[in-house]
Amino acid sequence: MSLDVPSELEKEIDERVTHYPVSKRSAVLPVLHALQHHYGFINEEAVEWTAAKLDLEPIKVLEVVTFYPGFRQSAPGKFHIRVCRTLSCAMAGSYELMESLCDKAGIDRSGVTHHNPIAVSPDGKFSIEFAECLASCGTGPVCLVNDDFHEAVSDVDGLLSHYQ
């Protein structure tokens, strides 16, 4: 089955590819970002579509997808939360924040492993994972919800209620 990419999205992707006049392969990350932004994650069809778009063997795309923590191979929730786990945020309470977010959003993280870092709520509304350093160490604990950045998070109910 091949990926049915809307023409608007393909146009955006084609424009991105022009940013790399020397080597189309350089556009692997931007193409994957655009696809993940639209579909939520990168599946096999997306890998093949990207490979065809950039005249690459699919393995050259797959090895990128599997390396970078920023690419997901399974569906996240409607709102994907990334909680910073690294030292300054941990000192400011990011583990407690993770626990509280899971508790309120009904997410069970017991199945989380290094290669399977994302846990999704049963209703599919929220998913969550720990991220390494989000570079706002002075305002911890911080998290990203989709593309929105939140610092010094203390009101978990308030945060979740933004996303319905």
Place this chain on the structure above:
Amino acid sequence: MSAIYKSGKEPHAKEHRIIFKNVDREGWDPSLSMYETEGGYDQLKKAIKMEPSAITDEVKKAGLRGRGGAGFPAGVKWGFLPPNNEKPVYLICNADESEPGTFKDRYIIHQDPHQLVEGMVISCFAVGANLAYIYIREEFPEGAQILEKAIAEAHEKGYLGKDILGSGFDLEIYVHRGAGAYICGEETGLIESLEGKRPYPRIKPPYFPAAMGLYLCPTIVNNVETLCHVKHILEAGGEEWSKIGTPNNTGTRILCVSGDVQKPGYFEVEVGKVTMGELINDMCGGLKEGRSLKAVIPGGSSAKVLRADEVFTVGRGDDARELTIWDIPMDFDTLAACGSMAGSGGVIVIDDSRSISWVLNNINNFYAHESCGQCTPCREGSLWMKKITDRVVAGKASPSDIDTLDSVARNIDGRTICAFGEAASWPTESFVEKFRDELVADTNPELEDDLLNAEALTAAANLG
């Protein structure tokens, strides 16, 4: 025009704002029209009338040292471009800000993106690059949009694109988003990533980017803060700019303080003019109520830890003097003389409420997660260090595990393609050296004879 800052965000009296002049300013916005109200792009107009080599000379005279972590002189780096080069030259702005404890580039990008764009255009003109990329970490989605907007605005005004301001100089800058990997902050890993590959760092020699970088062409990779400084160096003149700060540690730099202080935050100071004590006690409002200082990680989480009660001897011969942790001037050379580094400027303060085992374990988790896996000592060792400190924290380690931990670290350091090996092992090496007693106290002597943990026993059984 003197700047007015938002209430509660005023710079501290000991700050010297150049790069962060417009951060948290009342009424300031990231648009080009705002930037132009205060001389925006005037330095570019000046630069394009200069000989490119004269710009490099000013940067050399200024003594500008790279703000990303290594502190290498930027002008010297530019000077490594091969003479009589006929290949295209590329410039890459490293905006992968990812060393734990560092959070300065975020504010430049969000609040003053044109400062970076102008610094980049001038730098590209100086090194002869017609194509440049800003490699920005994926976790700054808003930052990437702000930069793309700034680039479009600059294009429209003729500060970018073909024949910039009638100079005959062409330049395109594109924003390239990473995908959440710390190793992309390493310049050769970044280049591999920009080529669309896994970001496995390249070995140096021969792959020094200035000689063989992006697409194997000469490439200059500079940090956001470094490129911003180029504009100000041109404005002041290299000689004059070098009077800011202290000899061999010139200019300002942004220190980011996090952890156990009253008021964490960012402070732009003259390099070497502020001590650790002034930074923590005056600028950050001191430690938390009733707490005392245990340790400081002075330059991002890979910098070696400094213990609160250490006495450091710096200087040689007649210049030798003893410093306590509070007396250390925050500059490149003194922090190196104290056995650590100024690194990326990320200062993490640790008070007596913290368990050293827990802190080290958190750091080890980070490096185990971020090792790219290319070199065996780092790939395996970073995970072993994490597993050992996991056990220490859980009270399931034996005292001799601390020796094993140290030995693993010392077998990574110096045995890898890139400096990640040092970054991953220095925390463990320094924590074991300086806090051995505390780490050992968290172990269980009764486990000393259990040489194999359950995992190892299973593995051994499977070997038959």
